[in-house]
Each structure stands twice: as structure tokens, then as C-alpha cells.
Amino acid sequence: MSIENPTTFLQSVDRSFNQAASALDLPKGLARQIRTCNAICEMKFGVEIQGGYEIFTGWRATHSEHVLPAKGGIRYAPFADQQEVEALAALMTYKCSIVSVPYAGSKGALKIDPKKYSIEELEHITRRFAQELDKRGLLGPGINVPAPDMGTGQRMMSWIADEYQKLHPSDINAQGCVTGKPVHFGGVEGRMEATGRGVQFGLQEFFRHPDDIAKAKLDGSLAGKKIIIQGLGNVGYHAAKFLREEDGALIIAILERDGAIIDEKGLDVEAVSKYKLEHGKVEGFPGSQFVKNGNDVLEHPCDILIPAAMEGVITHINAPRIKAKVVAEAANGPVTYEADQILNEKGIFIIPDAYLNAGGVTVSYFEWLKNLSHVRFGRMDRRFVEAQGQKIIEAIESGIGKSIAEAAKNKLLAGPNEIDLVRSGLDDTMRVAYSQIKEQELSNSKINDRRTAAYALAIRNIADIYESMYL
Numbered sequence: 001m002s003i004e005n006p007t008t009f010l011q012s013v014d015r016s017f018n019q020a021a022s023a024l025d026l027p028k029g030l031a032r033q034i035r036t037c038n039a040i041c042e043m044k045f046g047v048e049i050q051g052g053y054e055i056f057t058g059w060r061a062t063h064s065e066h067v068l069p070a071k072g073g074i075r076y077a078p079f080a081d082q083q084e085v086e087a088l089a090a091l092m093t094y095k096c097s098i099v100s101v102p103y104a105g106s107k108g109a110l111k112i113d114p115k116k117y118s119i120e121e122l123e124h125i126t127r128r129f130a131q132e133l134d135k136r137g138l139l140g141p142g143i144n145v146p147a148p149d150m151g152t153g154q155r156m157m158s159w160i161a162d163e164y165q166k167l168h169p170s171d172i173n174a175q176g177c178v179t180g181k182p183v184h185f186g187g188v189e190g191r192m193e194a195t196g197r198g199v200q201f202g203l204q205e206f207f208r209h210p211d212d213i214a215k216a217k218l219d220g221s222l223a224g225k226k227i228i229i230q231g232l233g234n235v236g237y238h239a240a241k242f243l244r245e246e247d248g249a250l251i252i253a254i255l256e257r258d259g260a261i262i263d264e265k266g267l268d269v270e271a272v273s274k275y276k277l278e279h280g281k282v283e284g285f286p287g288s289q290f291v292k293n294g295n296d297v298l299e300h301p302c303d304i305l306i307p308a309a310m311e312g313v314i315t316h317i318n319a320p321r322i323k324a325k326v327v328a329e330a331a332n333g334p335v336t337y338e339a340d341q342i343l344n345e346k347g348i349f350i351i352p353d354a355y356l357n358a359g360g361v362t363v364s365y366f367e368w369l370k371n372l373s374h375v376r377f378g379r380m381d382r383r384f385v386e387a388q389g390q391k392i393i394e395a396i397e398s399g400i401g402k403s404i405a406e407a408a409k410n411k412l413l414a415g416p417n418e419i420d421l422v423r424s425g426l427d428d429t430m431r432v433a434y435s436q437i438k439e440q441e442l443s444n445s446k447i448n449d450r451r452t453a454a455y456a457l458a459i460r461n462i463a464d465i466y467e468s469m470y471l
């Protein structure tokens, strides 16, 4: 691929896949079977808007069906197209495999600028889209389960769930047809923050590996590390907030649609988010320096660069000028294939999207399990765990002959609630997957970077399923 014709998002995903597959010993044709998108459906449907009719175009790709249901977000964006949906669906297949959630990959999109429509109009459009998906067998708790992505959120997921329930009133598992719902409507605590929380857990895990820290020419922990974040939406806001408030990192720059703001002493993420909500932009945030061409700030010196907005923001053009030591891919596909090669040559440590932003699908999996089991996490065991804590305290106190400190007692006495269990499950998932990816790299001399290692892990896991199916 020449520099004049850089790879598309789909080509980038496929080329990363091919690179990993060539490092593995697979039966002839199996890599191609895993890489190929099984089905993509384009839908056009009319919706009555303000006394007239508007035709909308949507897609749903089912990349694989080696396990079911297929899982993946629905994006509302004016620039959505079929190739992008296919690339995102492929990434979902690999992502689910990397974090061991029993789903195949899917993705959907509607070509729409949601900001141009009222809430009532968006509801009408979303319900019509759900009907279209349903009548083509692309929606259902055992078949295909969407979730939020760019431009969509909890409210839209409730409309989809409600529409599905109306169409299938006797399906006892109907609520599990979509994830990312509000908690009062079948959602799970912690889903909204999940992708950003997963980014935090992934970075925390990186800092538990001294050899990786050294490889990235860093030292110490997340505390005090200088971070630049692009996109203060769902993923970027939560990641930046947790890294700052809980790990002591400094968010020295935030890039948004209107430009970037910089403060080397560290930005108050919560305050920036409020300011952005109020003013519709980050320009003018008190105490910060504003840079109109926000993308220039991707090249600003920092320890960790977190692209959390969209794909293709680091290309062969700006990659040679990136100064971060770690690029942590919170968005899907932010680094093109050529840029990936350049960053690797520069010794920049990339934590790949297929792993780092898998927190969303992991917690979606928990939500789906909750919907299928019809019981809130912690309901059965919380008081039991508390009673056990009480017995332990009594045994310790009688052994040492005095009361233990109130704070320690309270910790031992607190049984887990849903958010504790969700965070614990997500933390465990991110830790285990990190080590499994690293193991792929360490055990295979043909693999020299974490993206190839992550893809190799996914391909190996999926290949095992295919090989068992065809026995």
C-alpha cells in the first residue's frame, strides 16, 4: 500500500489480522474463514418527520457466528458507511475472544446526525430501525445483541428493548436483546462507565509489568504521569476522570471537536466536562491554553496519549511526530496500519484497541447474564458474605482479646453490591487478558508487538472453536 493511498480502517484491521495469522500455524483456509465477514445487511427505511418522509440508511454486519449471539454497538453518525461497520464488526469478533466473552462480532450504524433531530424524532427513528433489525433476524437475546457506541446511549437502548418486547411479548429474556440500558430498565450498574473504567484497569495492569514499563521508557506508576486525551465523550470522560481522581495522573491536554486545551499542571476533568456541556466547546476553559487545530496536540510531549474519539487519527503523516511513550487506544481503530508500523519502529508502546476498550463489551456481557438470570448481582450472597465477615471479626477479637479498629471492621463487614461485583469482574478480565496477550508475544518469536499478540490470541481461540466444530 503506497503512502498516497493509505489503508482504510477495514484494510488496517485485515492487515493486522494477516500479520498475526501468519505467525500462527493454522490449517489451510482457516484464517480466511475467521477473517471474512459472514453477512452485512443494508436497510433503507422511511420515517415520517415533520409532515414529510425521510429515508434513512442503516447497516448491521454479522462478522462471525462461531458462537451466538453476535454482539456489537450501534453507531449514529453522519459519516457512517458499510466498510466502517464491517471493520468494527471484525474488531468485535477479536475483542470478544481476547477478553473471553462468549460472543461473535457484530456492529451496526445509522447514517444520521442525531443532533439535527428532536428526542421524539430520534425515538421514532430508533424504533423503526429496531423493527427493521428484528424482521431480518438481527435482533434478539440469543441471536444479535446491540449496545451503545458513538452517538447512541442508554435512552436509545431502552427504546430498542421496548420495541423488541412489544414484538416478542412472550420472550421471557426479551430484555437481553440489547445492552447498555439504564439500570431501572434492565441495565447493570457500571455499564455507562465500563469502557473508560476498562481503559483505567488496562493501564493499571500495564504498570504492574516492570519489563513493559521499561520497554516504554517509563518508570513508577500512573501517579504523576502526563496524559493527553482526545474526545471527552463517554469513553474519554470516564477514562480521564478515573485516571486523574483515582490514580493521580495529570491530564495535561484534552482534544475536542472545536480544538484542544492544554494545562501542564493538569486539567480538572469534571470541570472541563461541565464547561463543555454548558458552552458546547472547550475553548475558553479558564486557566488553559487553547489550540485551534486540536490534532496538532496529538504530537505534544506526554507519557500516555489516549485517543478516545474516532478511528484514523494517527496516520503515516503525524505518526513520525508523536512523542508519547505509550499510545493507549481507547477508541476503535485510532491508529492506521502504516502509523502502527511507524510507532513500533519509534519504540512507542501501543496498547491496542481490541484489548483496551473491551470494558464495554465485558460489562455488556454481565448485563446480558443479569437479564437472562433475572436477578441482580449480589442479591443472593451479599448478606451471607456480611454474616461471614461478622464471624471472622468475632474470631479475631476473641483470639487477640480486644476489639479491632472500626474502619477495618467495616471493610470486613461490607458484602459486595452490584457495582463492586461488576468492577471486580471487569478488573479481573482486563488483568487476565493482558497477561494472555503478553504470553502470546513472549512465546512466539514471530510476534514483536502487543497488537499482533492480541490478534494472535483472538485467532488462536477462535480457531480452536472452529477446529472442534469440524471434528
Ligand code: NAD
Pocket (backbone or CB within 6 Å): 148, 149, 150, 151, 152, 195, 230, 231, 232, 233, 234, 235, 236, 255, 256, 257, 294, 308, 309, 310, 311, 330, 331, 332, 333, 357, 358, 360, 361
Ligand atoms: P461519544 O460520542 O460519547 O464521544 C466521542 C467524543 O469525541 C465526543 O465528545 C466528540 O465531541 C469527540 N470528538 C469527535 N470527533 C472528534 C475529533 N475529530 N477530535 C476531537 N474530539 C472529537 O463516543 P464514545 O462512545 O465515547 O466512543 C468513542 C470511541 O470509543 C469510538 O471509537 C467508539 O467506537 C469507541 N468505543 C466506545 C465504546 C462505548 O462503550 N461507548 C466501547 C468500545 C469502543
